[in-house]
Amino acid sequence: MSRAFNFCAGPAALPEEVLAQAAAEMLDYQGRGLSVMEMSHRSSDYVAIAETAEQDLRDLLGIGDDYAVLFLQGGASQQFAMVPMNLMGNQGVADYINTGQWSAKAIKEARRFGDVNVVASSEDTRFTTVPPQASWQLSDNAAYVHYTPNETIGGVEYSFIPETRAPLVADFSSSILSRPLDVSRFGLIYAGAQKNIGPAGICVVIVRRDLLGRAGPGVPTMLDYRTHAENDSMYNTPPTYSWYLAGLVFKWLKAQGGLVAMEQTNRRKAEKLYGYIDGSGFYSNPVEPISRSWMNVPFVLADDSLDKRFLAEADAAGLLNLKGHRSVGGMRASIYNAVPEAAVDALIAFMKDFAQRHG
Ligand code: PMP
Numbered sequence: 372m373s374r375a376f377n378f379c380a381g382p383a384a385l386p387e388e389v390l391a392q393a394a395a396e397m398l399d400y401q402g403r404g405l406s407v408m409e410m411s412h413r414s415s416d417y418v419a420i421a422e423t424a425e426q427d428l429r430d431l432l433g434i435g436d437d438y439a440v441l442f443l444q445g446g447a448s449q450q451f452a453m454v455p456m457n458l459m460g461n462q463g464v465a466d467y468i469n470t471g472q473w474s475a476k477a478i479k480e481a482r483r484f485g486d487v488n489v490v491a492s493s494e495d496t497r498f499t500t501v502p503p504q505a506s507w508q509l510s511d512n513a514a515y516v517h518y519t520p521n522e523t524i525g526g527v528e529y530s531f532i533p534e535t536r537a538p539l540v541a542d543f544s545s546s547i548l549s550r551p552l553d554v555s556r557f558g559l560i561y562a563g564a565q566k567n568i569g570p571a572g573i574c575v576v577i578v579r580r581d582l583l584g585r586a587g588p589g590v591p592t593m594l595d596y597r598t599h600a601e602n603d604s605m606y607n608t609p610p611t612y613s614w615y616l617a618g619l620v621f622k623w624l625k626a627q628g629g630l631v632a633m634e635q636t637n638r639r640k641a642e643k644l645y646g647y648i649d650g651s652g653f654y655s656n657p658v659e660p661i662s663r664s665w666m667n668v669p670f671v672l673a674d675d676s677l678d679k680r681f682l683a684e685a686d687a688a689g690l691l692n693l694k695g696h697r698s699v700g701g702m703r704a705s706i707y708n709a710v711p712e713a714a715v716d717a718l719i720a721f722m723k724d725f726a727q728r729h730g
Contacts, residue, residue: 376714379692380523380667381545382565384709389619407615412608421603421611424618431624434554434577439600441576442614447473447544447563449594450574451480454540454559457586457596458515459485466490466513466537470529471498471522472698473542481517488513498525501662504533513537515558521546521664523566524696526656526703528664532556538582546666547575548624549708550634558582566666567707569617572610624708633708640706640715641665647719653726671701677729678702688721690714 377384400407403416410417425440434440443449454477459465463485467478469492481487488510491502509516516535521528523545533539538558547562554560559578565571578596586595598606627633645663648654654670656663672681681702685693695701706715 373689375689375691376710376717377691378704378706378710378714378718380566380696380703380705381563382571383567383705383707385569385616386620386623386709389616389623389709392619393616408612410611412605412611417611420615420618421605421609424614424621427618427621427625428575431548431621431630432552432554432577437580438554439576439578439580439583439596441578441596441599442604442609442617443574443576443599444572444610446571446574447542447561448476448480450542450561450576451477452483453576453594453596454515454517454561455481455484456590456594458538458540458559458582460514460585460587462512462514464488464510464512464514466507466510466516466535468492468502468507468516468518468533469494470501470519470527471525472696473522473524473544474517474519477517477519477542490516493527496659497657498522498527499657499662500659501527501529504531507533509535509537515540517541521666523664523667523705524669524699524703525658526664526667526669527658527662528666530661538579545705545707546664548630548633549637549666551630564613564617566705567620567709569620570613573613573617575617620709636712637665637706637708640710640712641668643712643719644668644704644706644715647722651722651726653730654722666707667703667705669695669699669701669703671695673730675700680729681725684725685718685721688717690718690721693718 397406466488469489478487490509491507493500493502515538517540519542540559543560543562545566548567561576564573583597583600592598648656648670653673656670682694693702695703
């Protein structure tokens with residue numbers, strides 16, 4: 372068996388140890404004679420898996436009891452609707468910051484439910500910056516303020532947590548668990564799993580309990596956060612296997628030394644890669660240095676007619692999924708928690724060699 376280095380933006384690399392454990396437990400989970408996929412979600416074995424996963428996530432992020440942790444379906448995209456449906460309330464006003472394609476999608480969806488004020492945008496820099504908070508025109512009557520801490524496509528990450536009077540809502544899909552986070556600063560955090568949490572099919576929502584129960588009467592049962600909070604995310608059948616795998620990832624993170632250790636490794640990985648790109652004279656990244664994402668590193672070649680060759684040679688060298696998002700072209704290396712530092716070293720060595728041969 373040989374495993375390649377996978378730089379996919381999502382579904383993304385999972386820790387090899389997690390996959391090995393899942394494989395070992397596939398046919399016979401801990402001597403029970405069945406796989407986790409075949410268990411009732413109401414069985415004591417499965418409930419223990421689910422509760423342990425939640426507790427491990429709480430430990431990793433230091434989540435207080437005043438927050439509910441939900442494991443939902445529908446991906447982060449469903450949260451684009453659930454957030455306004457649950458939080459806009461009677462005021463029907465919310466503030467959004469636009470830093471790229473994912474915030475734009477959240478904004479578009481929220482507009483179906485009320486008045487959305489785009490209080491800041493980095494469109495004028497083609498989404499290569501984060502608008503400084505001092506420039507934001509926050510509304511007096513907003514029910515919440517929504518932002519996207521890490522734009523997966525543009526590779527733009529906030530270097531600060533915004534200060535807001537209204538509850539702060541954040542789409543942490545592509546940067547949750549990459550470093551410690553003060554959850555108490557937020558009203559609600561959501562994150563699709565398929566980057567730093569586990570396989571696709573599950574979305575984590577961390578919501579301050581006082582924000583539950585604000586959905587209007589027209590909100591469907593399944594789209595009301597309170598339904599899931601009151602039923603331990605088992606109102607209906609949850610995506611049991613994804614939840615189990617997420618739990619294995621949380622255990623793996625703890626074994627690595629938790630988020631402080633991840634922060635150190637992730638910082639090193641990102642600094643190495645940006646450092647090489649900036650000094651190469653062949654590759655470039657357009658994002659202002661302070662807002663460069665640690666997780667998603669887009670870059671272009673000096674000559675884009677070499678893109679195809681770069682990708683083919685990288686693939687042949689076992690460096691997979693480096694193609695940039697279809698909307699921006701170029702390359703993108705996603706270097707989430709489960710992408711080891713050795714993968715970044717191998718990528719840089721390949722990039723150097725490629726630049727020497729074609730520069
Ligand atoms: N927000 C961000 C920041 C994302 O990166 C993604 C997926 N790449 C989404 C939302 C959408 O997630 P999903 O596909 O789980 O709906």
